[in-house]
Amino acid sequence: MSLIGATYDSAIAIAERRSGKLGSNLYVGRSSALLERNLLAVRSSTWLTVFSGFVEPVFYLLAFGLGLGNLIGGVTDGSGHPVSYAAFIAPALLATSAMNGAIYDSTWNVFFKMHFQKFYNTVLSTSMGPLDVALGEISWGLLRGLAYAIGFMAVITPMGLVPSWWGILAIPASLLVAFGFSSFGMAVTSYFKSFQQMNWLNIFMLPMFLFSGTFYPLSVYPEWLQSIIQAFPLWQAVEMIRALCLGQIGLGLLSHVIYFVVMISIGLVFTTRRLTALFMR
Amino acid sequence: MAEAMIKAVGLTKKFEEFVAVDGINFEVKKGEAFGLLGPNGAGKSTTMRMISATSQRTAGDLHILGKDPNQKGPEIRAHLGVVPQSDNLDRELKVWENLFIYGRYFGLSRAFLKKKVDELLAFAQLEEKRDAKTDSLSGGMKRRLTIARALVSEPEILLLDEPTTGLDPQARHVLWDRLFRLKEQGVTLVITTHYMDEAEQLCDRLIVMDKGRIMAEGSPAELIKQYSSKEVLEVRFGSTKNAEAAQNISGLGDRVEVLPDRILIYTEDGEKVLKQIVKLGFEPVTSLVRRSSLEDVFLRLTGRQLVD
Numbered sequence: 001m002s003l004i005g006a007t008y009d010s011a012i013a014i015a016e017r018r019s020g021k022l023g024s025n026l027y028v029g030r031s032s033a034l035l036e037r038n039l040l041a042v043r044s045s046t047w048l049t050v051f052s053g054f055v056e057p058v059f060y061l062l063a064f065g066l067g068l069g070n071l072i073g074g075v076t077d078g079s080g081h082p083v084s085y086a087a088f089i090a091p092a093l094l095a096t097s098a099m100n101g102a103i104y105d106s107t108w109n110v111f112f113k114m115h116f117q118k119f120y121n122t123v124l125s126t127s128m129g130p131l132d133v134a135l136g137e138i139s140w141g142l143l144r145g146l147a148y149a150i151g152f153m154a155v156i157t158p159m160g161l162v163p164s165w166w167g168i169l170a171i172p173a174s175l176l177v178a179f180g181f182s183s184f185g186m187a188v189t190s191y192f193k194s195f196q197q198m199n200w201l202n203i204f205m206l207p208m209f210l211f212s213g214t215f216y217p218l219s220v221y222p223e224w225l226q227s228i229i230q231a232f233p234l235w236q237a238v239e240m241i242r243a244l245c246l247g248q249i250g251l252g253l254l255s256h257v258i259y260f261v262v263m264i265s266i267g268l269v270f271t272t273r274r275l276t277a278l279f280m281r
Numbered sequence: 282m283a284e285a286m287i288k289a290v291g292l293t294k295k296f297e298e299f300v301a302v303d304g305i306n307f308e309v310k311k312g313e314a315f316g317l318l319g320p321n322g323a324g325k326s327t328t329m330r331m332i333s334a335t336s337q338r339t340a341g342d343l344h345i346l347g348k349d350p351n352q353k354g355p356e357i358r359a360h361l362g363v364v365p366q367s368d369n370l371d372r373e374l375k376v377w378e379n380l381f382i383y384g385r386y387f388g389l390s391r392a393f394l395k396k397k398v399d400e401l402l403a404f405a406q407l408e409e410k411r412d413a414k415t416d417s418l419s420g421g422m423k424r425r426l427t428i429a430r431a432l433v434s435e436p437e438i439l440l441l442d443e444p445t446t447g448l449d450p451q452a453r454h455v456l457w458d459r460l461f462r463l464k465e466q467g468v469t470l471v472i473t474t475h476y477m478d479e480a481e482q483l484c485d486r487l488i489v490m491d492k493g494r495i496m497a498e499g500s501p502a503e504l505i506k507q508y509s510s511k512e513v514l515e516v517r518f519g520s521t522k523n524a525e526a527a528q529n530i531s532g533l534g535d536r537v538e539v540l541p542d543r544i545l546i547y548t549e550d551g552e553k554v555l556k557q558i559v560k561l562g563f564e565p566v567t568s569l570v571r572r573s574s575l576e577d578v579f580l581r582l583t584g585r586q587l588v589d
Contacts (some may be wrong), residue, residue: 008393015359015388028355033385040382041373119367119437125335126386126434127359280335280354 015127026272027131034123034136035143038105053100054148057093058155064215065089065161077246081110083163090161091245092214094170095177095237097152102145102178103205106185110137111198113188114278124279125227138182145178146171164247173244177237180260183267184233190274208234233263284311284583286438286469287332291341294327302328303493309438314460314470316480316487318575320583323490325473326366333363333530348435359387362431362468366442368423370415374424377402377411384433396588397433401449404459405429421452428459438469445479457482478574489582496582501575508581510535510547514554516565517543526563533557547573 018024042050065086072085104202113119123133150171156162162170185201192198211236218226229235240256288310294302302324313500318323325404330336331343334350334357343350345357371379377398384394402408405425410418418426424444426504431439444460445453460483474480480487481501489497489504497504512533518526520542526537534548551570558565 008390009317009388011359011387011389011436015356019353019356024356025354028387028388030386032298033382035389037371037382041371042380117372118365118367119371121335121365122371122383123386125333125358125363125365126383127355127388128386129355151426157394258417281338 003031011127023131024129026129026276027135028129030128031132031134032140033128034133035140038137038140050144050152052146053104054097054151055101056151057097058145058174060096061090061156063084067094070277077242077248083246085162086159087161087163087246088242090156090214091157091170091242092212092215092238094152094156094174094245095234095241096209096214097148098145098174098178099181099234099237100145101148102141102180102182103185103201104141105144106141106182107189107199107201110186110189113137115193120275120279124275130275130280131268131272133275134186134268138179138186138267138271140184141182142175142178143184145228147176149174149178162245164245166249167245168249170241170244173237173241176257176260177233177241177265180197180233180237180267183264183271184254187267187270189276190271190278208232209213212256213238231260236260285309286311286313287315287471288344288347288496289328289341292328292331292338294324294331295339295341298491300558302331303491305488305490305495306499307488309469309471311469312438312464314464314472314483314485316484317471317473317490318475318477318480318487318579319473319496320475322492323583324493325440325490328490329440329471329473331469333361333395333440335356353567359434360437362428362434362436362439364424364427364431364439364441364444366446369555370423370426370430372415375412375414376418377416379426380433381428383430387434389434394433400458401429401432404432404437406455419452420457421448424452424456426447428456432463436468437520438471439463441472443469443473443475445474445476453479456568465536475531477574477579481575489579491583492531497578504578505573505575508578509537511549511573512547512551513573514548514551515543515569515571516546516558517567518563519566523562526558526565529561529563530558579584 015028018028069085073087074082074084075089077083120133124130129160188201210234214227216236218229221229236256236259240253243253285308289305289307291303291304291306292302293300306326317328327336331338331350332345333588334345336353346360348357350357371382374382380398380401381394384397395503402411405428407422407426407429410422413424417425428444445456456557460470460519470483472483483557484501486500488495497508499507523539523542523544527537527544530544530546531537533554534546536547538545555568555570
């Protein structure tokens with residue numbers, strides 16, 4: 001049965017190529033195989049659920065930005081320039097789109113794969129390493145977040161809600177945001193064992209969405225509350241993307257980037273550790 | 282040909298205080314079909330997981346193809362085909378996709394896998410189910426697909442954890458036939474099972490485990506010879522007379538085992554003992570002379586108590 005194998009690299013030859021490399025017990029550079037798997041799986045899933053996640057922020061934009069925005073008139077941005085209410089919340093909803101897309105796959109889907117489909121047992125019995133699995137699954141979550149963000153951008157740009165050309169950078173920024181949420185989301189999920197615990201995520205996500213400077217500036221809060229909210233990732237994302245869309249470029253942006261790089265790293269480390277502890281102990 | 286594929290010395294696995302595998306030694310040679318037998322909780326599956334490089338040992342040495350699984354996990358796993366106890370097929374994918382993507386996890390090229398998938402579908406007799414979702418497969422088909430999946434990477438060692446549990450007799454025989462073919466092709470098989478007929482059918486050599494330790498080691502024939510007799514006579518006298526009869530025939534045969542409903546006499550010649558019993562004036566309600574089996578060895582070594 002190995003007749004046809006002669007002209008191709010065998011699994012052993014492929015694995016041995018990485019032998020002795022640093023971390024070859026954790027990572028073999030094959031996380032793309034998981035993306036391939038998820039792409040095959042999503043082909044047969046219902047596109048309606050994928051679509052519903054995308055339209056949610058669009059509905060918020062229509063209801064609040066255009067509906068409520070007519071009553072409010074305008075707000076002033078960080079540097080005191082007046083902007084329309086819709087242009088103020090559109091970047092925040094863009095950040096939310098990236099977050100939502102990233103969270104869907106990296107939390108609930110990961111939870112099901114982990115506890116009901118024995119998916120990670122299967123993958124980790126092949127020559128993949130736990131970091132491959134973490135990176136593959138997190139990247140998949142990231143892609144959905146990125147897709148939602150691009151879709152949302154395609155809605156708000158023609159509506160004139162992205163006044164600055166810097167706004168183009170909101171796309172790579174969304175990628176960073178999605179990466180951060182996907183990474184952290186999978187890490188947190190990997191420690192959850194029951195549906196009750198998974199529901200805590202929702203309890204955390206909704207207030208974060210409502211109060212992270214999404215619909216009004218942070219200045220309405222007392223100072224102590226401001227500093228708490230500034231620690232949350234959605235606030236970081238909203239600030240970064242809003243600054244880009246409104247063209248307020250400054251060094252402050254860098255701190256948001258660093259925040260997400262740290263968030264991504266923490267998520268990757270803990271997901272890998274947890275996968276190892278759960279499936280390779 | 283006698284090179285050691287798997288070598289365990291003092292292999293130990295503890296989960297906190299519980300000792301699942303307690304310092305076992307064994308060796309599996311190339312092309313051999315090696316069995317791990319034992320009741321539930323004997324440590325078979327834990328041993329299997331350590332061999333499959335998905336569980337780190339607590340103490341002792343383990344080498345698979347000369348490599349240490351604690352250090353070279355992915356590299357060792359590239360040599361192995363793993364058939365887990367419970368089916369963990371990818372329910373979101375079709376039958377052929379299950380094989381294809383599993384090969385991708387090993388980094389195999391798409392061109393190679395296209396041919397390989399067809400070959401394996403034929404091997405598993407699943408060509409007609411190619412585009413079906415795995416949920417629609419029967420238990421036997423799922424097992425065959427799981428085995429086919431484990432073969433995608435053309436492994437040298439195939440690890441099967443209770444491969445036929447829950448299958449009907451037809452499905453078991455089809456599966457055994459496939460495993461025989463693999464063995465003929467030189468694949469080393471490591472099988473855990475608690476079906477003694479399966480072990481007798483498939484295994485060249487086996488170890489009997491209980492409470493994390495090895496109780497016996499050898500070929501099925503050797504073990505029967507060593508721990509049992511050639512034949513077993515089973516007689517029933519009815520539950521009221523059982524004990525009385527047992528007292529009087531306790532000297533017959535090599536060994537007598539009294540069970541609540543029947544008496545087992547281990548002997549070289551069952552018919553002869555049966556005649557002796559009748560001569561003593563005890564007429565059994567039913568009697569049966571059979572060849573001693575691995576099951577007798579197993580029960581002798583691991584006891585008759587129920588393990589949950």
